[in-house]
Amino acid sequence: MNDPEDPPPPGHMTPDAFRRLGYQAVDWVARYMEEVAQKPVLSAVAPGELRAQLPAQAPEEGEPFDAVLADMDRLIMPGITHWQSPNFFAYFPANASGPAILGELLSAGLGVQGMLWATSPACTELESHVLDWLVDLMDLPSAFLSTGTGGGVIQDSASSATLCALLTARERVTGYQTNERGLDGGLVGYCSREAHSSFQKAARIIGIGAENLRAIETDDEQAMCPTALRAAIAVDRAAGRTPFFVGATVGTTSTTAVDPIPTLADICAQEDLWLHVDAAYAGPAALCPELRPIFAGVDRADSYCFNAHKWMLTNFDCNCFYVADREPLLRTLSILPEYLKNQATASGAVIDYRDWQVPLGRRFRALKLWMVIRHYGAEGLRRQIRRHVAWAARLVAQIENHPDFELVAPAPLSLVCFRHRAGDAVNRGILEALNASGRQYLTHTKVNGAYTLRLAIGSSQTEWAHVVAAWKAATSEGARLTAG
Numbered sequence: 001m002n003d004p005e006d007p008p009p010p011g012h013m014t015p016d017a018f019r020r021l022g023y024q025a026v027d028w029v030a031r032y033m034e035e036v037a038q039k040p041v042l043s044a045v046a047p048g049e050l051r052a053q054l055p056a057q058a059p060e061e062g063e064p065f066d067a068v069l070a071d072m073d074r075l076i077m078p079g080i081t082h083w084q085s086p087n088f089f090a091y092f093p094a095n096a097s098g099p100a101i102l103g104e105l106l107s108a109g110l111g112v113q114g115m116l117w118a119t120s121p122a123c124t125e126l127e128s129h130v131l132d133w134l135v136d137l138m139d140l141p142s143a144f145l146s147t148g149t150g151g152g153v154i155q156d157s158a159s160s161a162t163l164c165a166l167l168t169a170r171e172r173v174t175g176y177q178t179n180e181r182g183l184d185g186g187l188v189g190y191c192s193r194e195a196h197s198s199f200q201k202a203a204r205i206i207g208i209g210a211e212n213l214r215a216i217e218t219d220d221e222q223a224m225c226p227t228a229l230r231a232a233i234a235v236d237r238a239a240g241r242t243p244f245f246v247g248a249t250v251g252t253t254s255t256t257a258v259d260p261i262p263t264l265a266d267i268c269a270q271e272d273l274w275l276h277v278d279a280a281y282a283g284p285a286a287l288c289p290e291l292r293p294i295f296a297g298v299d300r301a302d303s304y305c306f307n308a309h310k311w312m313l314t315n316f317d318c319n320c321f322y323v324a325d326r327e328p329l330l331r332t333l334s335i336l337p338e339y340l341k342n343q344a345t346a347s348g349a350v351i352d353y354r355d356w357q358v359p360l361g362r363r364f365r366a367l368k369l370w371m372v373i374r375h376y377g378a379e380g381l382r383r384q385i386r387r388h389v390a391w392a393a394r395l396v397a398q399i400e401n402h403p404d405f406e407l408v409a410p411a412p413l414s415l416v417c418f419r420h421r422a423g424d425a426v427n428r429g430i431l432e433a434l435n436a437s438g439r440q441y442l443t444h445t446k447v448n449g450a451y452t453l454r455l456a457i458g459s460s461q462t463e464w465a466h467v468v469a470a471w472k473a474a475t476s477e478g479a480r481l482t483a484g
C-alpha cells in the first residue's frame with residue numbers, strides 16, 4: 001500500500017511495467033541467439049572506444065528502458081566478443097543455454113541471498129541436492145555426498161575452489177592455528193608447471209608465497225611427473241620445510257593434459273598431503289562412462305572441482321566444489337558473529353554455505369543448474385559432450401593426415417592443440433589472420449616452447465561444419481603464408 005505522503009521513487013518499475021519490458025528483454029536475447037552465428041566473433045573495438053561514447057556523468061533523472069535497450073545495440077554490442085558464437089573456439093567454452101538463462105532470470109527475480117540455510121532454505125537444500133545428483137551421475141566418490149562425510153557447494157569459479165582447498169590444507173597441517181596467529185613460514189605445496197594460474201594466485205592469498213607452491217616438471221604429454229614430485233618433497237623435508245598440499249589437474253588449460261591421479265594419491269597418502277583435483281573444464285566429461293578413465297583416483301582426493309559453466313550448458317558462474325570431509329573446511333572458514341546466529345544454525349541440522357566459501361553472501365546459483373539438468377536430462381548433457389569429443393577426434397585425424405600440420409598434444413576431450421610445421425611465426429600469422437577475419441576465434445599456448453594453436457570445441461551452437469570451416473581457414477592461411 002503506497003503512503004501518499006511518501007510515494008515510491010519516480011520511475012519505480014511496477015510489476016506490469018516489468019512484465020512488458022521483461023518480454024522486450026527476452027525478445028532481445030532470443031534475437032541475439034538467432035543472430036550470434038552471423039556476428040564477427042571477436043570484438044574489434046579499440047581501447048577506450050566505448051567509454052568515449054558514454055556520458056561523463058551518470059543521469060540525474062531516470063531514462064526509459066527502451067532507450068537503454070537501444071543503447072545495448074548501439075553502444076554495447078560492438079564491444080562484445082561472442083562467447084556463444086558457434087565459431088568461438090578460444091580458451092575453453094563458457095557455454096550458455098536457454099534453461100540456464102531462465103534459471104538466472106528466476107534467481108534474479110527472487111533476489112535471494114543464501115548465506116544461511118535460514119535466509120532461504122530452498123537455496124541451500126536445492127544446492128545440496130543437485131550436487132548430490134551430480135555425484136551419482138558422474139560416479140564421483142560417495143564421500144562427496146552431503147549425506148556422507150563431505151559434501152558439495154557451488155562456488156563462483158574454480159579459482160575460488162582452489163583457494164578454499166589450499167586454505168583448508170594449510171589450516172589442517174598447522175593445527176588450525178594459522179588463521180589466528182599468522183604464518184611462520186616453511187609450508188610448501190606442489191602442482192605441475194601446467195597447473196592453472198589460480199593455484200599461484202591462491203598461494204599468494206593464503207600467505208605461503210607463490211614460490212612455495214612448487215611447479216613440478218611434466219612429462220612428454222604435459223602431465224605431472226610423480227618422480228619429480230617425490231624428489232621435490234624429499235628436498236623440502238630435508239630442508240626442514242613442511243609439505244602440505246598437492247594440486248593435480250584433469251584437463252590442463254593449455255592442452256588438457258591429465259595428471260596421474262592414482263600415483264599422486266599414493267604419494268599424498270604416504271606423505272600425509274592434501275590432494276585437490278582441478279577438473280575445471282574436463283569435469284562434465286565424467287557424465288559419460290566411456291570418458292571416466294581419466295578421472296581414476298578422484299575417489300582418493302580430499303577435494304575436487306569442475307565448472308558447470310565451462311562445458312555443461314550452465315551460464316557462468318557455476319563451479320561445483322566437493323570435499324571428502326567437510327570438517328576441516330568448516331573449521332577453516334566458519335565464523336559465527338552474533339548477528340548471524342539463528343535457531344536453525346544452532347540446531348546443527350542444516351548446512352550454512354557461508355562456511356564453505358570465501359564471501360559471506362551468495363547467489364541462488366543452484367536454480368540454473370537444476371533447470372539445466374531437468375531440461376536436458378543427463379542423456380542430453382552427455383549427447384552434447386559426446387558430439388564435441390567425436391568432432392575433436394575427427395579433427396585430430398585430419399591434422400594427422402595433413403603434410404604441413406602436426407598434433408602437438410594428445411586430445412582426450414574436445415580441445416585440439418596443433419601447429420604448422422613451418423615454425424612460430426607462421427602459426428602466429430595463422431592465428432592473427434583467423435581472428436582478424438571475424439569468422440572464428442582461436443587462442444594459442446606454448447607447448448615445449450613452441451607456439452601452438454588451440455581449438456576448443458564446446459559452444460552450444462557449434463556444429464561439425466563450423467569446426468571444418470575453422471580448420472580449412474587454418475590450412476589455407478598456412479598455405480598462403482608459406483607459399484613461394
Ligand code: PLP
Nearest residue numbers: 157158159196251252253278280
Ligand atoms: N583450472 C583450470 C584447469 C582451468 O582451465 C581454468 C580456466 O580455464 C581454471 C582453473 C579457472 O577457472 P575459473 O575461471 O572458473 O576460476
